[in-house]
Amino acid sequence: MNKLFLFVPAFWLSVTICHGQRFKADDIQKHINFLASDDLEGRGTGTLGEIRAANYIAGLFEESGLQPAGTEGSFFQPFQVMVSVEGNPHQLIGRNVVGFLDNGAEKTIVVGAHYDHLGKGFQGSSLSPDSQNKIHNGADDNASGTTGLIELARFISKNDVKEKHNFLFIAFSGEELGLLGSKHFVNNPTVALNKISSMINMDMIGRLQDDKGIVVSGWGTSPVWGKLIPGIAKKQSMRYTIDSSGVGASDHTSFYLKEIPVVQFFTGSHGDYHKTSDDADKINLPGEVKIINLIADLLVQLDAEPSEPVFVAAGNAHSGSTVSNFKVTLGVMPDYSYTGKGLRIDGVTKARPAEKAGMVAGDVLIKLGGKEIGTIYDYMDMLGKYEKGEQVEAVILRGGDTKVMKVIF
Ligand SMILES: [Zn+2]
Structure with a gap:
């Protein structure tokens, strides 16, 4: 992810409530260690490492009891990507991983995170010098968000509650090449877009600094975020800053452009961003547990809202790094x-x-x-x-x- 922010003052909230053990640091560590291991070679779009990550995510979706919601009865939604490698264009296949919790409801809440990263530096956008043929593990970007996705899928499926909405969990490919997987999904949706209630995205949630808190983007795309998030953040004693725009450098943008309310969570940029040093040992595990708890609360409260969230075209885009x-x-x-x-x-x-x-x-x-x-x-x-x-x-x-x-x- 890459973005510019318009920050507004953070709110410091001091009430602390402990949440049993909905999410365990050990589980989070296990997922991130695997996804960001050298074995997966940085999960470049269309690479074997990315396919192995896709298999891992699909396996856990299945374990959680989600139904396959890709194409041809599988969890995978493949799509073609053109990538320039050493100056020559090549066609690759990216694949979104899509799992559905069918509660027999009219509307569906989408939860997403991209799982691709920069691979071995041949697909561009590395910030490391001499980046080619070096593994970019992408622990924060975005093994951290993918882990949030896996854990939230398990939580929502196994919580013994039949929600008022269905839930669609999507791990996107091709994000680093320009939001390609989410774009393919919204143009070829496996759940009709007019049945999608809202979209929650996680991109880089592994580096929480307590004094800075979390950045919540898409705030202006629906009044529902301003209604629900302040109370939940207070309960979790989480600081946050808001960015009203629905357009940013991650996959929520693709849904926003289809007029779906979106919200995106991000713990901020850092010196390892898009470098070979974005490794698993630098993840703030208790911080990530806190963020996943916050998003779990948001999903529960969003589901319980008396009416569907209203979409607002939140104009002030700051789109892209350049x-x-x-x-x-x-x-x-x-x-x-x-x-x-x-x-x-x-x-x-x-x-x-x-x-x-x-x-x-x-x-x-x-x-x-x-x-x-x-x-x-x-x-x-x-x-x-x-x-x-x-x-x-x-x-x-x-x-x-x-x-x-x-x-x-
Ligand atoms: Zn990212």
């Missing part, structure tokens, strides 16, 4: 999986230059200021050249048509 290098941006969420010419737009942010110019999701930006856009990287290069207030011409493709628009940065 935005801070530019004086201007268009306010678009690029489609990282698009391999054609130009920049395909997955979403536009309210009241930003792209929206004001009339761009909509699905448009492909092919020219900006008279210069051709071949790839997303051309677009990023161009942004660096503009100043606030500058006016340029943009050319987009919509359906079969070419449209020219005036963009004011």
